[in-house]
Each structure stands twice: as structure tokens, then as C-alpha cells.
């Protein structure tokens with residue numbers, strides 16, 4: 001069967017253009033708030049998983065975290081390295097896949113994965129979450145987003161695996177597999193975590209995404 005974790009190839013093109021980077025240059029308010037709260041409570045080591053060009057990795061380093069950032073594309077991490085160097089922020093930047101993290105177990109106090117984990121089928125999502133479970137410390141915080149079944153793209157294109165769609169006519173990364181879930185399915189996927197907050201939020205009209213904050217048990 002063909003690989004389903006290929007969306008980073010499309011993102012690689014996006015990160016190469018100034019226009020593509022522009023929409024992803026400012027950190028999200030809920031990320032800043034959660035990260036700051038974790039830092040204030042003593043969290044120090046952070047991972048930005050699927051960092052893209054690193055808007056959040058840079059913000060985490062500015063808060064004072066010791067930051068690792070990883071992404072499957074080549075151009076995203078390369079851009080982040082340039083930004084971190086010019087700002088004098090000591091971020092460790094990695095090229096790699098979310099399903100095979102190059103970290104020891106139980107090392108991160110805070111792990112962020114914003115609009116990343118759903119790029120694949122249920123097997124890929126499950127593998128990424130098992131890697132996340134492995135690298136987050138007990139008591140550490142996971143903040144992530146997932147695609148909601150309320151999202152306008154749920155059901156568009158070919159269903160190549162349960163709740164996983166590819167739209168050959170899409171102009172964006174939806175030419176690669178995307179996985180969608182409802183609240184019950186998401187809670188089941190987050191085994192090993194205690195959910196503190198779960199909100200379905202519209203990023204743009206009809207673009208619904210789950211926003212999760214959870215604590216590693």
C-alpha cells in the first residue's frame with residue numbers, strides 16, 4: 001500500500017515561498033497562553049512537533065524554554081534555523097517524521113503539535129501519538145490540534161482508510177491523506193493522557209479543528 005504520511009512534501013513547497021510563509025508567521029494566542037502557564041509552573045524542555053517555519057518554536061524559546069523543533073519538510077526547518085540564528089535563539093532543529101522521534105523517552109515537559117498529527121491515516125496518527133506518549137514526561141503537557149468531522153473537507157474526495165480522505169482536485173495539501181475525528185474518537189486516541197481542555201474551533205469559516213490540552217499520566 002502507498003505511504004499516507006506524505007503531506008510534508010506539499011508543505012515543503014509552501015515554506016519555499018514568501019507568500020506561503022506569511023500566513024504561518026504569527027504564533028497562536030492559545031499556544032502562547034498554555035506555554036506561558038506551563039513555563040510559570042516549572043516546565044523547561046519543549047518540543048514543537050511539525051514546526052513548519054517555527055513560529056511557535058521561536059515563541060517558546062523567547063518565553064525561556066529549552067526547545068527542540070522537528071518537521072518532515074526540508075525547507076521549514078531550514079527557514080527556522082535561519083530565523084533562530086538571526087535572533088540568537090538556541091533552538092535544536094531536526095528534519096524527521098512524527099512517527100519516529102529522535103528523542104529519549106520522558107524528556108519533554110511541554111509538547112506542541114499544531115495542525116500536524118492528522119496528516120496520514122489512522123495507523124500514522126496512532127504511531128505519532130505513541131511516539132508523543134513515549135517522549136512526554138509524566139505530568140507533562142500536550143497541546144495539539146486535530147481535524148474535526150465538522151470540518152467542511154470531511155468526506156471530500158476518496159476515503160482511502162477509515163475517516164481518511166484524499167482529494168485529487170485540491171490545490172493545497174489535501175491532495176495528501178488527512179484524518180478526521182469526532183470527540184469520542186479523539187478521546188480514545190489520547191490514551192495515556194488526562195484531557196484538561198477539548199474545544200472544536202473554527203480556524204476559518206467551516207474549517208473546524210479540535211484544540212486539545214492534556215496531561216501525560
Ligand SMILES: C[S@@+](CC[C@H](N)C(=O)[O-])C[C@H]1O[C@@H](n2cnc3c(N)ncnc32)[C@H](O)[C@@H]1O
Nearest residue numbers: 008011050051052071072073097098114115119
Ligand atoms: C499546517 S503546517 C503547521 C506548521 C506549524 N505547526 C505551525 O503551526 O506553524 C503542518 C506541518 O506539519 C509537517 N508534517 C506533515 N506531516 C508530517 C510528518 N509525517 N512528520 C513530520 N512533520 C510533518 C509539515 O511539513 C508542515 O510543516
